[in-house]
Amino acid sequence: MGKKSKDKRDIYYRKAKEQGWRARSAFKLIQLADKFNLFDGVTKAVDLCAAPGSWSQVLSRKLYMCEEIDAEGIVTIASNGIAPPPEMWNRDAKIIAVDLQPMSPLPGVIQLQGDITQFSTAQNIITKFNGDQADLVVCDGAPDVSGLHDMDVYVQSQLLLGALHIACNVLRRGGNFVAKMFRAKQNHLLIYQLKTIFQEVSFHKPTSSRNSSTEAFVVALNYRPPKGFNPTLLTNYLGIGKDNFDGLTGINKFIIPFIVSGDLSGYDADATYPLYQDDEPEYEYRYTEPVQPPLRVGYLDNSPDPEDLPMELPELTPQHIKEFNLPYKRHRDYVIEQFKMLMQDHSYDVAIASDVPQVKVEKVLPAINNEDFNRVQLSITLPEYTIEGDGILISEEIPHPQRCCEQMKPTFLKLYDYTDDAPEDLKRVCQYYEQLNKYFNEATGEENNILNVNANTLEQYKNDISTFYLPCSCGKCE
Amino acid sequence: MALVKFTGKLIKTDVTAIKLLENHLLCGIGAFLHVYSIDETASSLLHKLRVFNGVRIYGIQLSESGNKVLLHAENQIKVYSMDLKSLEFKEIACVESSDWVLRAKWIDSDENIVAISMHNVIEYYTKDLELKKSIVCEERCILYCANLSYNRWEDLVVLSGTVFSEVLIWKPSFDEGAELCKVLRRLTGHNGVLFSIHHVPGMELICTTSDDRSVILWQFDGELQDVLKTNEEIRLKKRMYGHKARVFGCQLLTNHVVSIGEDGFLIVWDLNGNLLRKIEAHQNGRIWSVDCSEERNMIVTGGGDSGVIVFPIKPLMMIDHLEFQEKATPKHLVLLENNDIVLITDKGCVYQMNSESDWCRLMWTFEEFESYSLLEVSSCRKMIALAGFKGVIRVITLNESNGKLELTAYHRGIEKDRTYSLHWLNCKHILTCGIDGLLYLWRIENGALILLHISQLPKIKERWSTAACLCGKGIAVGDRKGNLHYYDLHDLNPMQTFKRTHNHLGITNLHYDSTSGILTTLGRNSRVCKFKLDSHTRQLELLTSDKLPFTWLCSMVQEKRIITAFSGNDFVLWDYKTRRVVLQLGCGGGHRSWDFNPKHSKFEYVYIKNKTINVIKSEWSCINSRDIIKGFHVNEINSLRCLKRDGCIYSLSGGEDTTLRIAKYDGQNFENIDVLKSHLSSIRCLNLYQLEDESKCFLFSAGGRGQIILWQLDFNKENICNQLFSYYEADSNLSEVRVMDLCSAKINDEVLLFAACSDGKIKIYSMQNDELKLAKTLEYKLKCILKVTLLTYEDETIVVSMATDGYLVFWDLKTGYKFGEIKAHISGINSFAFRKMNEDIFLFLTGGDDNALTMNLFKIVRNENELGLETISDYSNDGTHVAQVSGVYLDEEYFMATSLDQKLTIFKYDILNGTILVRYAGVYNSTISDAKGIEVFRSEKSLEIVLYGLGIEIINCNLSV
Structure with a gap:
């Protein structure tokens, strides 16, 4: 499959990366906004469940940075082809992004780490708006899908309820509300009830949402709560409890229109597009790394890959690498991954081709628009080797240190375990780190010792690794 | 109002609740409670009842007295009286809570019931489910799991796991007067949503599992409820990693902890958090539910693959270590038929030993086998052959009457004629490999070794054989570089060579099954290759190459469906039918002398480690898992086609798990017939083409990566389904096209296959000699x-395509141009059915992504040689379903639809003067989520419906109510 496969399958995924959106879902908001003019006159917007921030990014670029984003759901930088310079930005626009997770910053976006089911979050938002109310509340939150459809739908409806709770507390009269929902058996009941506090309510499916997806967006326009409505008591007011609409059919049931937004002649989220399009002569496909990888992933924080157990995953810091216990399976990938992350922390973009033993390092100077990226490129060649089983196979002829049956010259060294017999060979593992160390210095011009492996650390390795075993390739001698 | 009556007949989907009783097993599958009898060897379905309407069972709790059962699903709770002898179940009480119920439980000696809901609220009911009171916890965030500990209201302790990685411990009876109940303890340590919590009164441990892939054991001193009264700490005792994905459940037992995960692993830990056993279950799909009985050494799990499996908690094994006292180093060992071990040392000494009676006897000392020797046992395990540096070959036979070893045959050899390898072909023939890759075939006869034939391996580095077996009238030999050679007994050189069958680490084992004519090769590159020997041409042909989760494969035990392998430091027994690890034994890896002797009911494994001979014995029944319900598709079934034969329904299904499965439903049992794994990516569509011979048809399957596979079904054959051809455009630089739908027809004596593709094209393939060739493309x-x-009008074929833009588009196949279109939906069309009313009028029913169900009545016309379209009338219904309509059915009287909202609806319709009149006739609430479609069989008075999606449900619809 490889890295390109998702690019190949999904046009919006590809376009999002190429245009610098943090996630393909950005197109959904663009398409919804285009249909309903959601951004007209908006200076105060709230994005709930914001991370990784693609919707905040749309709000930021549209409301704060005043970019023109075209109707087809595809972004043009500005009407005159240039992005508005910072002095033209709308400093009055305020966007508040709420999430439990932190996300990387965006211009004009104030981050609020908080729980959308808590009333205090609503109060914090109002404080951040200096007492003003919001013009627009959006929510693209979804639970971590467990695979149990009914449970996911239920949790999603609870999230929606939470978002609505916040919206009712922060929206000005006449404000708008957009939220993701799953189309499923009970969720409609909740939406019907929205009619009582918003003037216009409808379901939308942007064309950037896949055909097979049950997601839809509820767009509630013109907030007008009835007299005496106390938004803090909302959860009692709404609910998906016992009401059952099953008995009603056809015209007896009030029907909320289902609308498709986004231009139908635009891109189709389900279609397979060629990587080289005829109508875009200057367009050339090239793999793009994700725009904003997640800042924090629960299971990566402290859990080792079970494949590599009992290897302890050390934190690789620019100064040194503390311990690197076992040169086990996928060891190389891990080192490279760490290297990559380190480089990225220093604003370098690293591309490693899987088939070519080459590391490509690109320095991407921080820029506001993706067009203005400054790239510095560097190519480094990795020593050739393959990975075999649980060890590393270095494709060189190494004389066997132990006496073995005649004629047999093992053609490889398999790092399975380790003994004192072959300290020479251990150095080969270390060479790898040293090599990467060199690359880092070459690439950055900085004197960072990322991998501090030398003869002294060899002793440490010996202690960490119990027995060394060099299997003879004849397979006969023990 | 309903005009029809629906009855659910069979369901296979996520098993979300499971309860192991003394002789019975209760499983919650969808809305149905299944009752199985279960003992050590067998199990059978006794009873099945539909407890809820369209919601699935998440919990089963037995009353203390054992005659009542408490069931909950979403926000509903029900109490049933239960008699397991007469199998009578009766609903006593039911209640609908305002929130999702996570767990419910009998307390106060069956007098009362408590339930905890997703917003951390305890509801306290009488035994008849009348609400006494609700206690709300001060922390009202969303919970994914909770545990109710202790059996009296006064003692009841709630452990709730939040989405914010915390465990909250509180006591509803702590201060009943307060508006909100205080949280007494918070356990922090997880780094993600909590998925399960377990605590057993009397144990000083709490076990929790989470989204962060970890299992945590928490420890405290004394009884939990006493600890809560003091300031005593609840400490994080151990954080355990072993699962590769989210850990969905756990159970704390007296001596073990069991955890289940999204990765399909069941892990047994000891109470200190050490991993004891890791079991692969449910085809690596999700495991939802688990229950255990330590007394009966049983774990039962329910999975996302619809399966229910029972495992022993502890595999029962005898482990022996025999210290080798002599000064020499043991080099090789083998197991004999009578369980004796024969061993040779580096000094050329041969010992016979027995692990049970603990004796060890030096039999012979052979100078010629000093420092280098080969020791191999025959398949009957009564004969042993020895060889070494000096060309000497010795054969030793076990005297069955007195259990003694006897020297029976001897070949003197030439000095320096080293034997590189020795293989037993059967109990009379051995093959040895000498210098320059020369292969000697010997027959053992009257105390002598008679050289029958010499052949030679082609020139390679390290020119010797690593495996050999008799294969038809020839010999198959695998060499050190992974090449496979086939020799007949006339020539020096091989008749046939397959280069690089396995990688450069060689072929480890060859196995030929004479009944099927299939040669299986194993290597150290994770692969199992199968070759078919053509008995006429005497040629081998590669059939399949399967990849296993281990690199170093050793041998195959056909009777037990087992492949042995080494994985890191472990010796592994792997069941290749269920694709599951049966047993994993730490032995230090494959670079040692070892032997494995599988017998009918027992097996024995011996190996040398640090001069010690280790013996492990067990019985198959003590380690093996057993399917109570056989697993089906692991993920969504994207497409399913049914055939009716001999009163049975045969289902052919393909899904996200890339498998094509054939199953048979006889009205009672749903039996898996075959699982075929040839697709590289998910299967999205299937199409059947009936052949003239009624017992045969073609099956086309297609899906991701533009792959189309042609199969032949033959119901007279033992293997019903056989692959004929795979079509796959391997141009990886192009984008990945998915085939979304298929249809086929015979047009002008040629079978044509039409494929709807995700790149906006309809590709037309013609079939020639069981192969597919691209003939024409229609571009949308x-x-x-x-x-x-396809529609037929006069003698024309009309292609109808439906895309994500909601149009029905009509193409004239002859010209390749479209001649008409109808806008049926505002977005994608997911399903269709049509009827030809007469020569030129058609009724087309479609279900869309826009939740609507649309009917179009139209007429095909011909204007001066050009086809045209005239719509007569239409009908649209967008109020019945609240999610996309994914399957429809249409006959003369009725039409049906299924949707992702889990409703199956039926309508009665009529066409009067060109107007469509529709009447709603009924609804069935299914528990199959992600419905992908329906297959329907109509009889006069009823409909038999097969609904598929994430699972399968068979429903009967009685029309004569």
Whole structure:
């Protein structure tokens, strides 16, 4: 499959990366906004469940940075082809992004780490708006899908309820509300009830949402709560409890229109597009790394890959690498991954081709628009080797240190375990780190010792690794 | 109002609740409670009842007295009286809570019931489910799991796991007067949503599992409820990693902890958090439910693959270590038929030993086998052959009457004629490999070794054989570089060579099954290759190459469906039918002398480690898992086609798990017939083409990566389904096209296959000699085409395509141009059915992504040689379903639809003067989520419906109510 496969399958995924959106879902908001003019006159917007921030990014670029984003759901930088310079930005626009997770910053976006089911979050938002109310509340939150459809739908409806709770507390009269929902058996009941506090309510499916997806967006326009409505008591007011609409059919049931937004002649989220399009002569496909990888992933924080157990995953810091216990399976990938992350922390973009033993390092100077990226490129060649089983196979002829049956010259060294017999060979593992160390210095011009492996650390390795075993390739001698 | 009556007949989907009783097993599958009898060796379905309407059972709790059962699903709770002898179940009480119920439980000696809901609220009911009171916890965030500990209201302790990685411990009876109940303890340590919590009164441990892939054991001193009264700490005792994905459940037992995960692993830990056993279950799909009985050494799990499996908690094994006292180093060992071990040392000494009676006897000392020797046992395990540096070959036979070893045959050899390898072909023939890759075939006869034939391996580095077996009238030999050679007994050189069958680490084992004519090769590159020997041409042909989860494969035990392998430091027994690890034994890896002797009911494994001979014995029944319900598709079934034969329904299904499965439903049992794994990516569509011979048809399957596979079904054969051809455009630089739908027809004596593709094209293939050739392409817009079908008008064939833009598009096949279109939906068309009313009038029913169900009545016309379209009338219904309509059915009287909202609806319709009149006739609430479609069989008075999606449900619809 490889890295390109998702690019190949999904046009919006590809376009999002190429245009610098943090996630393909950005197109959904663009398409919804285009249909309903959601951004007209908006200076105060709230994005709930914001991370990784693609919707905040749309709000930021549209409301704060005043970019023109075209109707087809595809972004043009500005009407005159240039992005508005910072002095033209709308400093009055305020966007508040709420999430439990932190996300990387965006211009004009104030981050609020908080729980959308808590009333205090609503109060914090109002404080951040200096007492003003919001013009627009959006929510693209979804639970971590467990695979149990009914449970996911239920949790999603609870999230929606939470978002609505916040919206009712922060929206000005006449404000708008957009939220993701799953189309499923009970969720409609909740939406019907929205009619009582918003003037216009409808379901939308942007064309950037896949055909097979049950997601839809509820767009509630013109907030007008009835007299005496106390938004803090909302959860009692709404609910998906016992009401059952099953008995009603056809015209007896009030029907909320289902609308498709986004231009139908635009891109189709389900279609397979060629990587080289005829109508875009200057367009050339090239793999793009994700725009904003997640800042924090629960299971990566402290859990080792079970494949590599009992290897302890050390934190690789620019100064040194503390311990690197076992040169086990996928060891190389891990080192490279760490290297990559380190480089990225220093604003370098690293591309490693899987088939070519080459590391490509690109320095991407921080820029506001993706067009203005400054790239510095560097190519480094990795020593050739393959990975075999649980060890590393270095494709060189190494004389066997132990006496073995005649004629047999093992053609490889398999790092399975380790003994004192072959300290020479251990150095080969270390060479790898040293090599990467060199690359880092070459690439950055900085004197960072990322991998501090030398003869002294060899002793440490010996202690960490119990027995060394060099299997003879004849397979006969023990 | 309903005009029809629906009855659910069979369901296979996520098993979300499971309860192991003394002799019975209760499983909650969808809305149905299944009762199985279960003992150590067998199990059978006794009873099945539909407890809820359209919601699935998440919990089963037995009353203390054992005659009542408490069931909950979403926000509903029900109490049933239960008699397991007469199998009578009766609903006593039911209640609908305002929130999702996570767990419910009998307390106060069956007098009362408590339930905890997703917003951390305890509801306290009488035994008849009348609400006494609700206690709300001060922390009201969303919970994914909770545990109710202790059996009296006064003692009841709630452990709730939040989405914010915390465990909250509180006591509803702590201060009943307060508005909100205080949280007494918070356990922090997880780094993600909590998925399960377990605590057993009397144990000083709490076990929790989470989204962060970890299992945590928490420890405290004394009884939990006493600890809560003091300031005593609840400490994080151990954080355990072993699962590769989210850990969904756990159970704390007296001596073990069991955890289940999204990765399909069941892990047994000891109470200190050490991993004891890791079991692969449910085809690596999700495991939802688990229950255990330590007394009966049983774990039962329910999975996302619809399966229920029972495992022993502890595999029962005898482990022996025999210290080798002599000064020499043991080099090789083998197991004999009578369980004796024969061993040779580096000094050339041969010992016979027995692990049970603990004796060890030096039999012979052979100078010629000093420092280098080969020791191999025959398949009957009564004969042993020895060889070494000096060309000497010795054969030793076990005297069955007195259990003694006897020297029976001897070949003197030439000095320096080293034997590189020795293989037993059967109990009379051995093959040895000498210098320059020379292969000697010997027959053992009257105390002598008679050289029958010499052949030679082609020139390679390290020119010797690593495996050999008799294969038809020839010999198959695998060499050190992974090449496979086939020799007949006339020539020096091989008749046939397959280069690089396995990688450069060689072929480890060859196995030929004479009944099927299949040669299986194993290597150290994770692969199992199968070759078919053509008995006429005497040629081998590669059939399949399967990849296993281990690199170093050793041998195959056909009777037990087992492949042995080494994985890191472990010796592994792997069941290749269920693709599951049966047993994993730490032995230090494959670079040692070892032997494995599988017998009918027992097996024995011996190996040398640090001069010690280790013996492990067990019985198959003590380690093996057993399917109570056989697993089905692991993920969504994207497409399913049914055939009716001999009163049975045969289902052919393909899904996200890339497998094509054939199953048979006889009205009672749903039996898996075959699982075929040839697709590289998910299967999205299937199409059947009936052949003239009624017992045969073609099956086309297609899906991701543009792959189309042609199969032949033959119901007279033992293997019903056989692959004929795979079509796959391997141009990886192009984008990945998915085939969304298929249809086929015989047009002008040629079988044509029409494929709807995600790149907006309809590709037409012609079939010649069981192969597919691209004949023509119809190009639509860059819209993903979701469905394609054919109409016949006069003698013309009309292709109808449906895409994500909601249009029905009509193409004239002859010209390749479209001549008409109807806008049926505002977005994608997911399903269709049609009827030809007469020569030129058609009724087309479609279900869309826009939740609507649309009917179009139209007429095909001919204007001066050009085809045209005239719509007569239409009908649209967008109020019945609240999610996309994914399957429809249409006959003369009725039409049906199924949707992702889990409703199956039926309508009665009529056409009067060109107007469509529709009447709603009924609804069935299914528990199959992600419904993908329906297959329907109509009889006069009823409909038999097969609904598929994430699972399968068979429903009967009685029309004569």
